[in-house]
Structure formats: C-alpha cells, structure tokens
Amino acid sequence: MQIAILLYDRFTALDAIGPYETLVRLPDAELVFVAEESGPVRTDTGALAMVADRTLAEVPHPDLVVVPGGPGQTSQMENEVLLDWLRAVDATSTWTTSVCTGSLLLARAGLLKGRRATSHWLALDFLAGLGVESTGERVVFDGKYVTAAGVSSGIDMGLALVGRIAGDEHAQAVQLLTEYDPQPPYDAGSPAKAPAHLVEEFRGKSRFILT
Amino acid sequence: MQIAILLYDRFTALDAIGPYETLVRLPDAELVFVAEESGPVRTDTGALAMVADRTLAEVPHPDLVVVPGGPGQTSQMENEVLLDWLRAVDATSTWTTSVCTGSLLLARAGLLKGRRATSHWLALDFLAGLGVESTGERVVFDGKYVTAAGVSSGIDMGLALVGRIAGDEHAQAVQLLTEYDPQPPYDAGSPAKAPAHLVEEFRGKSRFILT
Secondary structure, three states: OEEEEEOOOOEOHHHHHHHHHHHOOOOOOEEEEEEOOOEEEEEOOOOOEEEEOEEHHHOOOOOEEEEOOOOOHHHHOOOHHHHHHHHHHHHHOOEEEEEOOHHHHHHHOOOOOOOEEOOOHHHHHHHHOOOOEEOOOOEEEEOOEEEEOOOOHHHHHHHHHHHHHHOHHHHHHHHHHOOOOOOOOOOOOOOOOOOHHHHHHHHHOHHHHHO | OEEEEEOOOOEOHHHHHHHHHHHOOOOOOEEEEEEOOOEEEEEOOOOOEEEEOEEHHHOOOOOEEEEOOOOOHHHHOOOHHHHHHHHHHHHHOOEEEEEOOHHHHHHHOOOOOOOEEOOOHHHHHHHHOOOOEEOOOOEEEEOOEEEEOOOOHHHHHHHHHHHHHHOHHHHHHHHHHOOOOOOOOOOOOOOOOOOHHHHHHHHHOHHHHHO
C-alpha cells in the first residue's frame, strides 16, 4: 500500500516521524514524503530539514495519508492547493489521518464535518469551531478518519493502524523492534496530569505556541 | 548550549528525532544536525532523507552530542573519520549520548570502556563484547555518558536530559507541549513483555535486522 506523509513549512518533526517509523514497517508499504514542491522542508524549530521526495501532484492516490501538525499549519489554512489535494486524495484513500494540529487542516478541507476527532490539547477548541466533535482522547478512529493528539501521539496512532491493517501480531513485532516501552521520567504529558500552573501558562500563550 | 545530532547513511529516524524534539526545547539551545558531508542523509528504510546542515569539521566543540543507531551503524564501525570526531568532541563535551546501536559507535571509539551503558535489546551482547557493562535498562546515566535503548527510548532520554540540564519543571513543560502521555495499544515493547515467539524470531535474525 502507498502511504503519503505530507510536509509543509514549519511542521513538527515528531508529528511526522512517529507515524513514519511504525507505518513504514507495514508489509508491502511504499512510503513517500510529499510536499507542494519537492526538496527540503524545514521544521518549526528551524534546526532541521526533511526532504519531500515527491510533489503533491505526483502522489494522487495514496492508500493512507498522514497530515502532521505544527506552528506552520496556520499558514496552510487558506492554501487551496494543499486543501484541494487533501480533498482529492481523501476521495480514494482507505485511511485519512492526522497528528496534532494536522486535524485542523483536515477539518478546514471539510473532511471531518460532524465526525469525532482529536488534536493537540491546546487546539481542541479550534477544532470544535470547525464543526468537529472535538475529543481529548489520544487516538480517535471514526470510520476511515484517524486523528491523534499532540506531537508524540502519532506513535500510538501508527501502531494502532498497523494493528488494524496487518493484525495485532505484526503491530506487536513493530512495537518490539522499535522498543516502544515508554518510561517517561515525569508524568506531565497531558493537561490532566501536568502541574496546573504550567497548563495555565501554555493556555495563556496558546496563540503564540500554535502559530 | 550547542547540541550536535550525528547523521550517517541508514540511521533510524526516530533514534534522532526523539532526542531532537525534546532537546531543541532547552533554553538557548543551538541544535545542529551534522554528518561527514553536509546535505541529505537517507534513513535505513530508504523512504526518508534528513538534511545534515553542517559537516563534522564545522562542529568541533558541541556541548552535547547525540549518536543515533540504525542498520547503517555497522558500516561506520571502521570509519576513522567519524570515530576520530567522536573522540575529539567527547574531549570537550558536557554530555556524550546515544540511542539504540549508537552506543556501539561510542564503544568502538573507546569512550565507554568499563562504563555502564545500554543499547537496542538485540545489541546488548555486541555492546558487552566491546568492554562495556551492558544493561537492559531504558536510559543509563554513567557520569556524562548517557545511553538509551532501542529507537523510541530516545524520547525518554531527551526528557531526562532536559530535566538534568534545565530542571524538572522545564522538562515537564516539554513533556506537556509534546503531549508525551504514551498509550501504546499493545504491551509488547520489550523482550520481557512481547510474545516469546516474536522475541525468538527476532533473535534468530538479529544479524539481518541490525545490519
């Protein structure tokens, strides 16, 4: 199956790499990084560029599409070339997916209307404002639409998709090979668990963080 | 502080991106991807290239160095240019670190002699053969040497380092912003937890997987 991961200026690297590192291990996967123009695409921090090997036009019918998030998502909300590509690939995709604020792009393209979906915890209200039933869950399946919460959640989404597509045992093999046995040194990975003052601080400047 | 992440042909993307996504959020971090030659460096799957912005010679004194692993590590074990760079940067680094089979390169450079360190679970015996006290722990601190287990463990190492360098609260803020609240859909991320027949199957072909 062909898997397309979308890149755009100022995306967040781990949003893309979590799904990549799991989905690329599907049997017969042909995984391609795509962008409006091929070549290096720089991440949100400016410290890294990843290469889009193909243009959007060169990948018209992926079986699975992944839309990462990141501060650069805001600038793409009126990019009709990108939104048209999302609508076109969704017409024939088996799975249409996103990580983090990538779900805002899917919603802006009109693909999540009335569906359940998730996003970065700071973006859940924005998502609801786009006509989506916005949930705080980490990975949400609604038919062929699969959305993941912030940044690192794409690893969990990728593994869940590998399980659905290739079976539980294949997904367990991928988890074992990538040694995904998380042992975070802190327990602050969600607004429900982190110190309240940090949550409030980020909420206060969410417009700055997300754009 | 300057952070250098080493790239080489056929490295594993998440090995590098886990530490990147956490360490880049250190206060005053200047993070650079380096390789023997600057330009695109392709990962183990062939499906992705990440750009090394600087050559090894251009980054002689990073404060923190990260060496990722991947099947391409084997070909670097006799690369004296790379091994000499590791020895040279280690002479002035504050932290010398690795993920996955990156620790085999640190060991080959002579930097882990008699120290406690870890690696991908399939590579722990190789590591012990290089004069290292090889442990199966996920993240190992031994003085300024910090090593992480397979692939995804670099996220845990990155957060632990952020905590040591910038304090617990800063690390918690990074965890919250990257929404690192792992919820793997399976519990098969280590040889102790995965189905035994999968563990045996991988052990049987470890030479193939790791090179």
